[in-house]
Amino acid sequence: xxxxxxxxxxxxxxxxxxxxxxxxxxxxxxxxxxxxxxxxxxxxxxxxxxxxxxxxxxxxxxxxxxxxxxxxxxxxxxxxxxxxxxxxxxxxxxxxxxxxxxxxxxxxxxxxxxxxxxxxxxxxxxxxxxxxxxxxxxxxxxxxxxxxxxxxxxxxxxxxxxxxxx
Ligand SMILES: Nc1ncnc2c1ncn2[C@@H]1O[C@H](COP(=O)(O)OP(=O)(O)O)[C@@H](O)[C@H]1O
Ligand SMILES: [Mg+2]
Numbered sequence: 001x002x003x004x005x006x007x008x009x010x011x012x013x014x015x016x017x018x019x020x021x022x023x024x025x026x027x028x029x030x031x032x033x034x035x036x037x038x039x040x041x042x043x044x045x046x047x048x049x050x051x052x053x054x055x056x057x058x059x060x061x062x063x064x065x066x067x068x069x070x071x072x073x074x075x076x077x078x079x080x081x082x083x084x085x086x087x088x089x090x091x092x093x094x095x096x097x098x099x100x101x102x103x104x105x106x107x108x109x110x111x112x113x114x115x116x117x118x119x120x121x122x123x124x125x126x127x128x129x130x131x132x133x134x135x136x137x138x139x140x141x142x143x144x145x146x147x148x149x150x151x152x153x154x155x156x157x158x159x160x161x162x163x164x165x166x
Contacts, residue, residue, distance in 0.1 A: 006132065011067060016050055018062035028132075029061050035100070035131040036065070042098040045091040047129045068127055070120040073166060081164055088126040092156060099137030101148040104130055105155045116159060126163075 001011050008020045021029045029052060039046035048066035055062060073081065095102070104118050105128075118130040137145040 012064065013067075015067050016064055017067045018053065018064045021061040021063065022059075029063055032132055033063055035134045035136060036063075038098075038136055039095055039100050039128075039131065039134070042095050042100065043091050044124075045088070045095060045126075045128050046102075046131060047127060065129075068120050068122050068129065070122060073121055073163060076121070078164065084121070084125050085160055085163055089156065089160075092152070096149050096152070099145070101135045101137075101145060101152055102128055102131065103133050103135055103148055103152065105152065105159055116162065119159065 001009055001017065009017055010020065011017050019032075033049055033052055036046060036049040040048055047068060050064040050066060053062045053064050054060075076084070092102070102118075106115050107113065107117065109115070118128060120127050120129060135145060135148050140148070
């Protein structure tokens with residue numbers, strides 16, 4: 001089911017997906033899981049972490065998480081989208097205040113694929129996946145974190161335009 005840039009993501013069942021880490025990426029999967037759990041402790045915006053698993057047969061590690069079902073923005077009327085966006089904005093702000101910056105709302109414009117593929121519209125509003133390059137204030141320090149927040153706030157404004165007007 002993956003259209004991501006780096007990792008393969010497979011559906012395990014109706015409610016769970018797993019992001020596959022092949023080779024010696026223990027630190028990557030551990031760090032991604034930690035960041036996901038941190039954000040889960042703040043609010044429901046970031047996809048919920050379930051567990052880390054190891055597939056003996058295939059010899060790969062898996063980050064198991066809640067499975068999200070994305071809907072097309074165009075199926076939602078404008079007024080409702082405005083409401084959904086304002087909730088999203090509040091939840092991102094709460095993550096920022098808590099010391100979490102997602103940093104990957106949009107992929108670089110020179111990269112192929114859906115620009116906002118880490119922001120999913122679901123039946124319960126907008127949700128974020130892929131905390132691979134997310135940053136925690138206590139890990140990166142105040143000055144870098146503030147810069148990430150500035151960049152994310154600008155990106156959020158571009159996403160707003162896209163989400164409301166496409
Ligand atoms: N929790 C999830 N529920 C449903 N689909 C997901 C989930 N996580 C990832 N995906 C799908 O897999 C793709 C790649 O996952 P992602 O975490 O963004 O990895 P990458 O680092 O490769 O971008 C996503 O663009 C999305 O299509
Ligand atoms: Mg991604």
